[in-house]
Amino acid sequence: MKQQFKRFRVRTVAAVAALAFAANTWAVDPFTVRDIRVEGLQRVEPGTIFASLPFRVGDQYNDDKGSAAIRALFALGLFKDVRLEVNGDVLVVVVEERPTVADVDFAGTREFDKDTLKKALREIGLTEGRPYDQALADRAEQELKRQYINRSLYGAEVVTTVTPIERNRVNLTFTVTEGEPTRIRDIHIVGNRVFSEKELLGQMELDTGGWLSWYTKSDRYSRTKLNADLETLKSYYLQRGFLEFRIDSTQVAISPNKQDISVTVNITEGERYVVTGVKLEGDYLGKEDEFKSLVKIRAGEPYNADQVAETTKAFTEYFGNFGFAFAQVEARPEVDRATNRVAFTLVAEPSRRAYVRRINIAGNNRTRDEVIRREFRQFESSWYDAEKIKLSRDRIDRVGFFKEVNVETSDVPGAPDQVDLNITVEERPTGSLQLGAGFSSAEKLALSFSIKQENVFGTGHYLGVEVNTSKYNRTLAFNSVDPYFTADGISRTVDLYYRTSRPYDEMGGNYQLVTAGVGTRFGIPFSETDTVFFGGTLERTEIEPGTNIPAAYLAYGERFGYVSTSIPLSVGWTRDDRDSSVTPSRGRYQRFSGEWGVAGDARYLRSNYQYQQYVPLNKQFTFAFNGELGWGVGLQDRPYPVFKHFYSGGLGSVRGFEQGTLGPRDPTGSSIGGPRKVTLNAEVITPFPGAGNDKSLRMFGFVDIGNVFGEHQKVSFSDMRASAGVGLSWLSPIGPLRIAFAQPIRTKPGDKIQKMQFQIGTSF
Template sequence: MSLRQLSSMKKKAIPALVAMLILPQASFAFAPFVVQDIQVRGLRSTDPATLFNYVPARVGKQFTEAEATDSVKRLFATGLFNDVNISTRNRIVYVDVVERPVISSVTFDGMKAFDSKTITETLSGVGFGAGRAYDEALLERAKNEIRSQYVSKGHYGTEVTSAITPLPNNRVGISFNVQESGISRIRDIHFVGNEAFSEGTLRDQMDMTTPGYMTWYTGTDKYSREKLDTDTENIRKYYLDRGYLDFSMDSPQVNITPDREDISINLTVNEGKPYKLRKVQLAGNLMGLNNELQALIVPKPGETYSEERAKETTDAIKNYLGGLGYAFANVNANPVTDKETQEADLTFFVDPGRRVYVNRIDIGGNVRTRDEVIRREMRQQEAGWYDENRLSQSKDRINRLGYFNSVDVTQMPVAGTDDQVDVNVDVKEKPTGLINLGVGYGTTDKLSFTAGISQENIFGSGTDLGLQVNTSKRYRNISLTHTDPYWTTSGISRTTSLYYRTETPLNYNVEQDEDSYRTRTIGLGMNFGVPISENDRIILGATFENSKIKLPSEDSGYLIPKAYRDFVDDYGESTNVLMLNLGWRKDTRDNALAPTRGYLSSVQGTLGVGDLKYYMLSAQQQYYLPLGKDYTLAFNLSADYGRSLSKDKPFPVIKNIYAGGIGSVRGYEGASLGARDPVSGDYLGGSTRVVGNVQLYLPFPGTHNDRSLRWFVFADAGRIGTTGKSTCTTGNADEGGIVEDPCGWRYSAGVGLSWQSPLGPLEISYAHPIRPKPGDNKQKFQFQIGTSF
């Protein structure tokens, strides 16, 4: 049978795939001959060179029927052709092909749950995409792959169809039409075989939940295969952390209703019994560091085995060895169980590998940010011994820049060596420019407006520039700030600020023209931050300030605070002051907005010279203590002490400090603690302040440990006082009333809600004042958008 006859039979009776398998066995019925010419027919878009790579025939070379058979097989295997025919006549080899169309473009209609780029990359992984040969089997596979991606996200009812558009030059366009369904919701979660722990306890280990009154916000009742895999792993870890070394779980059974909207999940667990540790030991190459490594072992004999504590030990040993230059140390925890006694022997096998040093540090992913900005945060140096601790510090410092969505630090062995590694720092930049416009309402300042433009990492230089405008009933502020975190190569930062603000003293009881009196301040400051360790910084600088007080005449009929008339008498309407400040700050918190561990300590002193001679000493200590993974106990203690340096003049009232409301003692009106003006009844604050808070954060019901939304219970205490010639006046009986012991301690307790909203940190509190004094202005419900304790 000739090759042409076999090809004709294939067209009529068998598909191309079967022909591809049969053709190599066919007989071409020609004797070997020397090729005089080769002619290729039917090519439209494929490069002829590509075809000749699969056909061994060459002019002047001998060609055999075995080579012809193999050529047909290999050409079909490329997937580029629907038909291939090789024939010979008069020492000429004829290669006839029918090309498959080439996919020119792939588009998606109706797809919202996924980014088209993500799905395009997924289809490329199965061999389907622009530039590839069109194949019906691959098209069907592509549709199934899109469906499977939707199923993995819980969209069980999604339908995917395709349309093929012929194009010139043997090309086609492929369009996928996606009819998305809603995400299937979890109706039931049931456990089978659990005896040691209740179904409710095991459900608490899962991120997915059944519908609740907050799942509209969290979305945890929406099914996802990835989430289910994570949840089963969390359950396995929960058992292993409690000593159940024989624990196993069957594959979850997921049942969906006919309408594809509700899902039931059944989980079967095989618990076994918990094991206690009989012996804990080290093995392997300990390099004479037995005592040092032994001190890092967390589990102790007699304890119930815990995988988490075992992992804590392996990580500690790896980090210790990494700090000595052993970048690829391998530490494995191996528990050996004794089923008769329900005891286990735990051995940590240590293989430090070779000590290595860093050959190069490569920076990648930074399009806008200069290499220098990232490299100067590195504590690991090139040509130095590898140090895991320094690399960890480097990653934290780069993260704290705030310029990147993610920072990955990896190490790769240098080819051809066994004692060198290259460190790769890959970053993903985030937009660092921000324009914000906002309207807010606060219980102290009423309606407020905010507008600002800021650019962190301006021109990729690592410096920040910002303009901010705030205005409310009693406070207006315009400020321009520029920060250079590396003003010197040693890491000294410099912040320059220019600001303009006006402020009206606060009085809730008098209704009059808010512009009847006010303080206008213009300031220019420069501060420097000097690092003395990874977490410690000395702050010093100076700010020049000009203040002017506008007061109407005494016969104007306005109620003007006596304290402000006294200030003008003592210091004049316009004052100039140079404020010199020196401070120290240490911050080890894991997160600035929603910390769960660590502490913040700060001490600062400010000295005013010029028309206003005074000093102010301030200190603050915050501490966050995690109580398991769900709860955080927070403490805050702050104190301020100010005093006039002039023996015959009181502390300047325009430098007074305030307390009351969110951020200090909740349950009392904002800024209401302390002295009251004897004429107008305005809140005057004072020159000393002590505030203490204790707060317990708890997961909000239904959010399943979402740190962006938490509720809390709290207790507050605080007081405002005066020093020197200043007195703690009690107010005016006719204007706001007399308050008893205005500079005494005030206490409160209550509950609140904390939410990291798109507008900023939002805090809502309901506080009950404890044994308030007569005349106190109480305010039980308060809220604030902005940073607070």
């Protein structure tokens, strides 16, 4: 063999095989590399090759370095074949690139949308533009099957089709045969003595199916759901005194055809324990009395794990109010098994004070960071304050842009006295199309709608356009709100509207009221929950006579003119400490508004007060109360303007009666409203049966009482109308939907009944 030309060749399809083959290649005498050439590249940069080689031009080459070079190049994952050729003192690196994934597509997928599956494959490294190999395709198939197993589709089959295309690229198509979902055939609990199996199964989300399973998918097995149910089962026992309750094991059996699953849970209940006492130990910062007032554990009552958890949480949060973010509170039980009694010692260690280094925000894909940060009352580089952090979380939730708001604390490595706050939000659709409809024998179907965006371009601004085309009311209104018109949180609202309306009647009258106006108002925050509003409006109202016009309208027009121009000034106040503006479960909301016609043809005072209270009865049930009072009076020897009357009836007031038909009536039979209004609503809200604790779909039972009264009419409870019924609320993609079926329980002759009503966008 001539020394001028020596060649050795290594060919493999995997790195391990390459190493084994390289060990047996022809030996090459060491030589000094004068030049390195690379052949076979299509997309990979030559610099990638040179950076991976363990030698450079001018270095000594030998077999060991050749083997190392092959290992390094295969480790890049970019090549399916590598050869090293020696031509004199020139080293030639010959590579064959792996094909690149040009496109990933799916066929036969109904359970998932393609974007979800592409995201799952992207997380394992398979996406457009990445090198392709069979091992990666196999991993992709397993990942897709795992996704389907999580949806209880155990029989799903995946077939991969690889289609080569030009420029060494491939298209991947995953054809999925989903099959039928695997259903839970039966669930058994073994070892229960005190509570029946039916009662325990009623606490679990998983079940054997029901009429709503198509929506809840509660009969589809998932390990995550089962673990959650086991925790619920454990909590159920621990809340009722069973201190030593445990879950011994769970067995999940799947049928040979992968269509049925059986679940068996083995438990040991233990004995029921009663609490005998609670005492404090440790450092309580000299505030033992304050901490004792936070104790939820009650002596003489059965042990309740929730009370213990609430107590330790309250202690930890109270320590946090003084900057002790790392406070540790341990509830140590002293168990007397002979008498089935337990005493608790609450041991506290405040640890060290900390301050907040940084506030991190995640999940706001649309909403700008500043919209969230301006609601925060805990500042960076300030002492940690748990009360301010909770207030901040509630304020962010109350803006109404998010389904969930979570705040977590994380340590700062190397800084024992610092923490970071991580705020994670889940955005909800803030643009909505609001619809309203009602059915009656007179009007048949009445429709109204509005388009609004509560978070324009993620700035937190509100922009709304309302259009109402119902038989009795037609509206074109524009409304804009800048909640932070100034950096101090002063808001500005601009209203522009044009309305034509007439009271409800069945006589076919063609008279109407035409109101046009423009106004602005400002809101000044006086505290974290209180805001005061003031502003002014320029308004023009015209009474257009027509057939069957009420006598009250004619009398007012004849005496004061059919066209009234007024300049009302407005003042208002709100206080909102609810835990959520979208689905509140606790807290209070109050609102007062006053309007004073100081100039123009109409002189009057008009006020309205609303009070809402939400009380959690337990984790699932919430009691809600709403009360609203309206009052108006004329000034300067003038009657109260008829076009400023309040109306009642329908959604938002007394359900079961046609919208706006309660109260005084004209001799023509038209409902003309009145200057005084009383509305009382009570609701008990619960998750929809079969929907678990899903707050987006809930049902409620309600009782409504209220009416509208004339200027010289006495406000009397005996004249109020009442109704009761049930309803459904759903946070739909186009806004909150409420459907109510009401049965009037107090009526008067002539009342217009409307038992079924629904609206998208109403709140109470």
